[in-house]
Amino acid sequence: MPWAARTSLGRILDDLGPTLLDLVHGSPEPADEVGGVVIHDPGDDIAYPPHAVVLGVAVYGTKAIADLLHGLREQGAAALVVRGPVAPDEVLAEASAASGVALIALTQGASWSQLTALLRTLLTEGGVGDAGPESLGGVPSGDLFALANAVATLLDAPITIEDRRHRIMAFSGRQDEADQARVATVLARQVPDGYLRVLEGRGVFGELYRSDRPVHIAPATIDEGETALPRVAVAVRAGDEFLGSVWAAVKDPLTPDREQAFQDAAKLVALHLLRHRAGEDAQNRLRADLVSTVLEGGAGAAEALDRLGLVHESTVVMAMGLTAQDGDHAQVVAERQRLTSALGIHLDAVQPRSALALLGDVTYAIVPVPADTAAGRERAEQIAANFMERAGQRARAVIGIGSVAAEPAELGRSRARSDRALRVLLSGRTGRRIASIGDVYIDALLLEMQDLVAVHGDELLSPVARLVEYDAKHQAHLVRTLHAWLDAFGDVMTASANSYVHPNTFRYRLRRVSEVGQIDLQDPSVRFALMLQLSLMGDATP
Incomplete structure (x- = not known):
């Protein structure tokens, strides 16, 4: 099925x-x-x-x-x-x-x-690419340009359909018959600020928001010598919600029949605007479902990948998250959605067949790349780096890159590796903004070992436990001394300089480390065990 x-x-x-x-x-x-x-x-x-x-x-x-x-x-x-x-x-x-x-x-x-x-x-709506030739009022459902042309035919005047922010969602033909303000509006796909200020000053928008009938508007100009046509506008509503408006540039006043037709047309525009909005939301939600199905693997993964048009492609999973940010939850959510949209636009430009979805707090992208492992990884890193460069330093996003998946069954592993790399980046251990699992493998292992420690409820074990206990009682800085010495590969002069301690004092403390902790610092396996335990302690190191 x-x-x-x-x-x-x-x-x-x-x-x-x-x-x-x-x-x-x-x-x-x-x-x-x-x-x-x-x-x-x-x-x-x-x-x-x-x-x-x-x-x-x-x-x-x-x-x-x-x-x-x-x-x-x-x-x-x-x-x-x-x-x-x-x-x-x-x-x-x-x-x-x-x-x-x-x-x-x-x-x-x-x-x-x-x-x-x-x-x-x-x-009756189907999946991605499956919608049939539905219509509302004889116009293809959601086709706002066809609707604008239909209304223009009714009124014998060029039409624009605007959203509530005065952005042009669609326009009819014959805009060349209008005036300079209409041409500037269509070209910019936004009503110019100068005309908005003139109309606001006249109280046009207040009247438009209050009235169910078409509102007649005298010509509006902002430059000396400019000519303009009168306008007739009607509000588009769904219940009590103001969705936008329809504007006609008219040479002559509308007849009563045309005015009634304009008012009736606004109701049809409302249906199309709602259908347009619902369709976009539905497509985004369906695409998210398909991406989620692919990343989870299982019986439906290959078919979902086929629906996305990627079943015959070598792909890589990218996982984007946000580092800790100041601000309330709503601001973080808005920033996450903004960056998701920005990444989608970027992928549309550089890798158009990519599939993108925000799942929980992570944005996942399935990106087609060359089948060769090295070339595929390089391409994915290049795409991520270019996006980060465009997003700028203020965008506190990080991207983990998975492995190249030559077939659908390998996408689950690619997703897992991108998640592991993303976790390291979000922890701030590396200071990087982009990484594949190979770049941060040891850090990923350490984070996973910390998880095991927490699951098992393990406490500090000797000899590090003895050093921590001694430091707590005597403020002797033995754990810090051991850490500095191991980081300097046993070079006392370097370790003492990094600790801002005289070399003789540092040597004395190091001897106390051996005595209190009962540690043989000459044994390489002991040194490795100490380095590992101190790394797992992380910020808990005294």
Whole structure:
């Protein structure tokens, strides 16, 4: 059976809430695929698909909602959607729990037809590259440019569709018939600041946010001698959420019919904007699922890798994490997402077939590289180094690089090695920003041995334990002396200079190390054991 995304209730809430839907009672956790959308009609004998989302269009009041929840238990429904607001209620909570049907509220101002169209779009959505030729209002779903041209035909005027930050999401043809301000806006894909200030000063945006009707705007200019056309703009909303706006550059006032058509078109634009946003989120989430499946290995890994278009490629796993940062959790999350997006843009430019996903606190990239091990590792390091150079020193990111995987079964090992290298980089033991496991292998082993020490609950063992105990009582600095001597390979002059201690004092302390610890410093195996234990102590060294 092909690996496929499943549209669960949780995914629907992720895509459409809180813009349109709010979970009141129940849980979206069950991963069963939603089987369809049903509009509840008490006078009709409805055939319910399994795990249906039921739209209670005219169901109001606690008793009516609770009765319907109980009735939907026999139908195996997944959720009941009623018009909000619906306050949490003990009766409704008990009915939801007893029936196993989640209760969801549709936000005020959102239309049932809008919700139905979006739900059915989500339920028919396939995997990456599998979406069919869906349409909303006769325009390909999510194709904002086709929609802009359709609206331009209705109004006989060039159109732009803007998001709430005044960025141009799509525009129609015939922009050359407009004015200088429109041309500058389309070229920059952003309304110029000068025009925004003029419109803000007139109170245009305030009126646009308040009104459901098209707003007529007198020509706006910022340069002497500039000419401009009037504008008509209409807000695009989903319920109470302002999604953006549609702007028409008109030579003549709109007729009443065209003004009504413009207002109606805004509702269709809202559907497409929501579908566009949901589609992007769904694609990102599906890609993350595919990357996760590949990295976990198992039966579905090869098929997931095939879905990503990498099954016949030699690849390397990169793991990017953030070093400790000041700031609150939200700032760290935002920085992690920003760097993930930046790495994605970088990989699109230098290695377009790469697959990227943020999984937990780590960003993983599966990057195609040459099959030769040395050449593949060199290419991966070059890509990572170029990204770090572009990101700059202020970006506190580090990247661990795994081994070259010639076939899908080897990707699990590549991921494990990238994780091990990343852990060393995040520990700050090396001061490096990029490393493969071969670069930091000893440090990785030491960290893993520290894990074993912690798991077994081991305490310091003699002779180091005797030195630590003696130092605690007498402030004799014996452990520090031993550490300095081992680091200097037995060179007393170098070790004493590094410790800022007179050589004779250092020799005396070294003799006390042998006496107190009962250590034969001439035995190489003893010296190795001491170096290892002191390394495992790490920051705990007195």
